[in-house]
Amino acid sequence: MAGFTGPEDTSRLKKQFDHSKKQYEQEKYQKIAQKHVPKASIFRNSLNAFLMGGLICAVAQALFNLISSAGFTVKEANTIVAVIMIFLGAFLTGIGIYDSIAKVGGAGAMVPITGFANSIVAPAMEFKKEGYIFGIGARMFSTAGPVLVYGIVTSIIVGLIAFTIM
């Protein structure tokens, strides 16, 4: 019979049609929904992040000046400041304050080394109830892990580039 495509073909066409119809309807809906989604103020958030990040750096700088003036070399002072800042980040996380700082400061609180400490201590606290192996041990780096992996990968690439050029 001429033009007969068989049941398989019509069902395939219908499937394709239904699929694109669904996709079209979903896209149409997303346009409607987007109108109702409140937008965060990028300017205010950026300003808060700038101020919070600046504040954390200012604290670190003050510590650095203090420690340098006590007679430590720049290299020594750098290490000591990093250790203190990591402690502060972890401590403020432990007593439940750091998440409130990040609520205001956003990336300004997440990017500095204190935020890195937070990203390790927060899951460690949360998963402690699953024990020291499957809880703390396995979950501690659930957020920091990707940062470490890609940080190390990037440093290898940069190192290789530097090595070939120089």
Next chain:
Amino acid sequence: MFEIKKVGKQTIKFANPPVILETSSIVGPKEGEGPLKDTFDYIADDMYFGEKSWERAERKFLEEAVKIVLNKRKQTSQDIDFLLAGDLLNQIISSNFAASTLGIPFFGLYGACSTMYEAIILASVLIDGGFAQKVIAATSSHYATSERQFRYPTEQAVQRPLTAQWTVTGAGAMLLGTPDQGEGPVVTFATVGRAVDAGAKDPMDMGSAMAPAAVDTIIAHLEDTGRRVEDYDLVITGDLGSVGRSIAIELANINGYDLSKNFNDCGILIFNPSQDTHAGGSGCACSAVVTCGYIMKALREKKYKRILGIGTGALMSVTSIQRQETIPAIGHAVAIENV
């Protein structure tokens, strides 16, 4: 003679409408500071509720909600035919533990945040079908256990977007029975929702994911029953939040229904804007405690004659979200009336 009690596409019309004999609600401290604080039976002082973990606290919330409903009615677990319960945790573990302590024959349900309404519908079906005299529907959720399972550790430094909702800590329980068991508001209609996948992908914006499902069920209910929106004193969704509510109003409007007058949402009612939850409350307990507390109080005081409650649920899993899959959603509607 075998009579089918279904009307239209997806609605059940109860022949002998089951009576809501008693309800109970327990909430955590944040909910206890909200505008509905006087409608709850008990407000816990802290999120641990005297337990050593948040998961154990959630279990206790559920258990206590059921115990309160039993005590109010001077019943024991032996008097209850079935317990229908669910929660948000993996394998509905809170409900499983609570059921094991209570010892009532148990159906575990999962409909995400719509579970309370799913339970009310099935409880009513069991009662009107003649399979039970007294059934308890109950659900729980907990802010910290949900955050941990679906999102981040609670102390993690993250900024929540403005569309995010706050999982309600608490539990609600409802005792339903045959009309000869006592008086109270009755369940006349139930419209079972269809899972609707509107293509939403953002787990921090569940209002957008659930609004189409809620509207789909509301429209189906009105078409199946021949009722109008104005026939209800209140049409209330479970946890669409402020974003989902305004989307739902627009979607209904596109379909020729006006929800702008008597339409509200449990997630909006339960917190004050000053409590900084962003788009409102969510979770299984959100619709449960508002329905069992505020709405039932208003019905008993005859402030409302007839309401339509729609439990809304975002049907996602942690794995589906990580794989950037869409979020299907569902809405189950129940008409509760004073007769």
